[in-house]
Amino acid sequence: MPALDNSPRLALIKTLSDGQFHSGEVLGQELGMSRAAISKHIKVLQQWGVDVFRVQGKGYCLPAPLDLLDEASLQSKLNVPTFSLVPVIDSTNQYLLDRVGQLTSGTSCLAEYQQAGRGRRGRVWFSPYGANLYLSMYWRLDAGMAAAMGLSLVVGVSMAETLNKLGAEGVKVKWPNDLYWQDKKLAGILVEMTGQAGDAAHLVIGMGLNVAMPETDSVDQQWANLKDTSSALPDKNTLAAALINGVIDALKEYEVSGMNGFVERWDKFDNFKGRAVKLILGEREVKGIARGINEQGALMLETEAGITPYLGGEISLRADV
Numbered sequence: 001m002p003a004l005d006n007s008p009r010l011a012l013i014k015t016l017s018d019g020q021f022h023s024g025e026v027l028g029q030e031l032g033m034s035r036a037a038i039s040k041h042i043k044v045l046q047q048w049g050v051d052v053f054r055v056q057g058k059g060y061c062l063p064a065p066l067d068l069l070d071e072a073s074l075q076s077k078l079n080v081p082t083f084s085l086v087p088v089i090d091s092t093n094q095y096l097l098d099r100v101g102q103l104t105s106g107t108s109c110l111a112e113y114q115q116a117g118r119g120r121r122g123r124v125w126f127s128p129y130g131a132n133l134y135l136s137m138y139w140r141l142d143a144g145m146a147a148a149m150g151l152s153l154v155v156g157v158s159m160a161e162t163l164n165k166l167g168a169e170g171v172k173v174k175w176p177n178d179l180y181w182q183d184k185k186l187a188g189i190l191v192e193m194t195g196q197a198g199d200a201a202h203l204v205i206g207m208g209l210n211v212a213m214p215e216t217d218s219v220d221q222q223w224a225n226l227k228d229t230s231s232a233l234p235d236k237n238t239l240a241a242a243l244i245n246g247v248i249d250a251l252k253e254y255e256v257s258g259m260n261g262f263v264e265r266w267d268k269f270d271n272f273k274g275r276a277v278k279l280i281l282g283e284r285e286v287k288g289i290a291r292g293i294n295e296q297g298a299l300m301l302e303t304e305a306g307i308t309p310y311l312g313g314e315i316s317l318r319a320d321v
Helices: 007-016 024-031 035-047 071-077 092-097 151-165 236-257 262-269
Strands: 053-055 059-061 083-085 108-111 133-141 171-174 178-181 184-194 201-209 276-281 284-293 299-303 306-310 315-319
Touching (some): 092 201, 151 178, 151 262, 262 284, 276 299
Parallel strands (some): 083 108
Antiparallel strands (some): 284 299
16 A cells, blocks of 8 residues: 655645744645645644644634754754654654664654654554654664663663753653653653574664643643753754764663663663652552662662662552652
8 A cells, every 4th residue: 555645734734834824825826736625634734733723814824833853954963874754654663663674773763743653562652743753763782682671771861961961951861761851751762672582683762752742631641841941942953863863872882881881870860769669560569769770770679678670571660659
């Protein structure tokens, strides 16, 4: 089945991204389509989570200008051999997983909208068009799958450091694969692996960052937005390139020295260190005080029995309040 041609919708959203009013008639003339076709495409944009509204006599408008990714701008800022900007995609992770055999380390995929974005344990990752940052990176780890245990922590530290340098204040890391701001989720990291035992591990690292996620009434969807962390953040192209370049540098360092050095760097940003937490292990809960991570990337939890490391598996970390 051929892929759906989204070019008319992408052209439409690029025109609307200035935040100004555009009449249906003028849009039709500019894009070479009827007003009825414009109206039809607007409905699709609304399904993508774009808040397009219409005022009689004035036309269509977005509530605010939209900061969109641009291939030329990314090209000038990225330190990667190659990247793909696919504005509308099922999943940036899946895009790279489907091409693992033909990729070099650092190859990245960026999108404005994921139709089937996913988080840990198969959860759907809600991805409104243009509001946030969705990107994935391929990395070949010659040391094999066992060496990838602490990888999400390394990526998290790198992202927190980069955002801090770009002016985002108070960004923290949450074990094992999230970024937090004021105890709310700011970003998620999903590492997916393929490979044979004893051979190199092929990793695809997905990063989803809330930049300007629309508000929701749902009590289950409490998140933070990067725009709330600072009044002077760079544009999305600068942000994306800095995150990718930072993760590449961190992974190169990890290949040489493993978790050595990252434990200390993690400590600086650890959202829960010294706080009462509970670990959810399937049906079981373990309560204690979070004491950072160890050299294997395990969470160190202090209970009455002493300090115990917890590594991987179905574990959720939540503040025990």
